[in-house]
Amino acid sequence: MAAPLRAPKGTYDVLPGSPFLAVREALLGPAALAGYDYVEAPVFEDTELFARGVGASTDIVTKEMFTFTDRGDRSLTLRPEGTAGVLRAALQAGLQHGQLPVKLRYAGPMFRAERPQAGRFRQFQQVGVEALGSDDPALDAEVVALAASAYAGLGLTGVRALVTSLGDAACRPAYREALTAFLDGLDLDAETRRRAAINPLRVLDDGRPEVQAQLEGAPLMADALCDACRAHHEAVLGHLAALGVAVEPAPRLVRGLDYYTRTTFEFVHGGLGAQSAVGGGGRYDGLSQELGGPPLPGIGWALGVERTLLALEAEGVAAPGAPRLTAFVVPLGAAAKARAVTLVAELRAAGVAADLAYGDRGLKGAMKAADRSGAAYAVVLGDRDLEAGAAPVKDLRTGEQTPVALDALLTHLQEQSP
RNA sequence: GUGGGUGUAGCUCAGUUGGCAGAGCACCGGGUUGUGAUCCCGGUUGUCGCGGGUUCGACCCCCGUCACUCACCCCA
Numbered sequence: 001m002a003a004p005l006r007a008p009k010g011t012y013d014v015l016p017g018s019p020f021l022a023v024r025e026a027l028l029g030p031a032a033l034a035g036y037d038y039v040e041a042p043v044f045e046d047t048e049l050f051a052r053g054v055g056a057s058t059d060i061v062t063k064e065m066f067t068f069t070d071r072g073d074r075s076l077t078l079r080p081e082g083t084a085g086v087l088r089a090a091l092q093a094g095l096q097h098g099q100l101p102v103k104l105r106y107a108g109p110m111f112r113a114e115r116p117q118a119g120r121f122r123q124f125q126q127v128g129v130e131a132l133g134s135d136d137p138a139l140d141a142e143v144v145a146l147a148a149s150a151y152a153g154l155g156l157t158g159v160r161a162l163v164t165s166l167g168d169a170a171c172r173p174a175y176r177e178a179l180t181a182f183l184d185g186l187d188l189d190a191e192t193r194r195r196a197a198i199n200p201l202r203v204l205d206d207g208r209p210e211v212q213a214q215l216e217g218a219p220l221m222a223d224a225l226c227d228a229c230r231a232h233h234e235a236v237l238g239h240l241a242a243l244g245v246a247v248e249p250a251p252r253l254v255r256g257l258d259y260y261t262r263t264t265f266e267f268v269h270g271g272l273g274a275q276s277a278v279g280g281g282g283r284y285d286g287l288s289q290e291l292g293g294p295p296l297p298g299i300g301w302a303l304g305v306e307r308t309l310l311a312l313e314a315e316g317v318a319a320p321g322a323p324r325l326t327a328f329v330v331p332l333g334a335a336a337k338a339r340a341v342t343l344v345a346e347l348r349a350a351g352v353a354a355d356l357a358y359g360d361r362g363l364k365g366a367m368k369a370a371d372r373s374g375a376a377y378a379v380v381l382g383d384r385d386l387e388a389g390a391a392p393v394k395d396l397r398t399g400e401q402t403p404v405a406l407d408a409l410l411t412h413l414q415e416q417s418p
Numbered sequence: 419g420u421g422g423g424u425g426u427a428g429c430u431c432a433g434u435u436g437g438c439a440g441a442g443c444a445c446c447g448g449g450u451u452g453u454g455a456u457c458c459c460g461g462u463u464g465u466c467g468c469g470g471g472u473u474c475g476a477c478c479c480c481c482g483u484c485a486c487u488c489a490c491c492c493c494a
Contacts, residue, residue: 059491330452362451364447365447367455372455378453399453
């Protein structure tokens with residue numbers, strides 16, 4: 001026998017009973033209420049979109065992309081993140097010519113060819129929002145607040161919001177120069193020097209203690225912001241305080257994508273193992289032009305579904321479950337079986353979640369199936385109940401059982417339906 | 419890409435100095451020919467990851483390999 005097939009490395013299956021779908025929906029709930037419209041972009045795009053959008057210096061682009069060539073010799077890449085594709089779709093559709101800001105939400109799989117570990121997969125799920133066409137600091141605050149409510153709505157209390165400003169084209173170049181000069185004086189390995197040459201900011205979030213020790217006293221962007229960026233950042237923090245969203249300043253925060261400007265943030269949780277980020281995002285006022293589009297400011301975030309599930313587990317919070325069945329029909333006998341099939345269809349048509357015991361099982365086995373279905377009520381429908389014109393309806397939680405006339409069954413169960 | 423750990427039933431795992439392959443859960447049936455979740459009885463399920471080696475004999479020791487997993491790096 002051939003070896004059984006397995007899911008590819010770093011992928012997983014969402015199996016029955018998983019809170020995955022409910023959690024993914026819940027994470028986007030606040031955004032939906034705030035006017036963020038649902039969009040979907042392709043799972044693969046021209047490789048160039050990510051090379052230009054995400055940044056040629058990033059780890060994502062240099063070593064983590066699933067890139068392939070199609071039969072027309074086009075280089076395509078499975079999306080490693082969502083923002084580039086959503087922005088591309090918005091520009092292609094000319095949404096920037098309509099009312100601004102354009103507010104979008106999305107959900108779906110992303111792909112990065114990393115070595116898998118706890119909370120890290122090669123195909124993983126993100127939900128995201130993007131708000132395009134406005135640099136209003138109140139919008140920055142709204143976006144951060146939406147993520148905070150998404151986590152709070154699930155019952156999470158251990159998510160911390162780290163916020164900083166990365167400056168813009170007016171102030172970052174000078175800062176970058178100062179940081180480069182500082183880094184030049186340090187004792188760094190060749191690989192880190194290479195990274196520093198491409199993007200010195202990324203050295204700041206190096207996790208190694210020997211590197212961090214040397215970064216003591218490094219110049220910080222927060223101290224080098226131009227007046228406009230400083231005013232913007234203070235306005236954002238003011239709005240967040242007014243909204244009651246607790247944030248922590250994080251002057252060393254640098255994200256792994258090159259397109260961020262000004263407001264940049266990350267949501268972290270302590271219970272995830274080595275990966276602490278459950279979500280992150282920021283402003284990307286230069287990205288549109290980077291992609292060959294018009295000047296179009298934007299801000300957004302992406303939240304990791306798997307890591308949110310890990311956080312729920314770490315906090316011992318019950319994840320939202322699947323909707324439960326109201327009725328489970330247990331047929332006894334051939335005539336009753338035929339009637340049960342149509343009864344269940346009628347119940348479903350009336351909006352009552354219903355199922356029945358397939359397989360002509362005995363009463364005991366069928367009742368067991370009713371119990372395991374999670375249904376609130378079992379309807380025992382035997383041939384003799386058909387003749388009597390009434391069927392016992394059993395409340396599976398209390399064990400209480402009452403006969404209900406067959407022609408009243410549908411309305412009776414409709415009333416019990418949530 | 420680099421390091422550590424783990425691979426035994428569908429799941430979670432025992433398995434003694436190398437000597438017949440095990441438990442719990444789950445699943446199916448019965449106890450109760452019309453009542454689940456409790457209880458009792460019975461039953462089904464194995465390439466001990468894979469390939470070599472050592473040995474009278476290997477789940478156990480050795481070598482290789484693959485997979486999973488955790489961590490580095492990075493990030494959701």
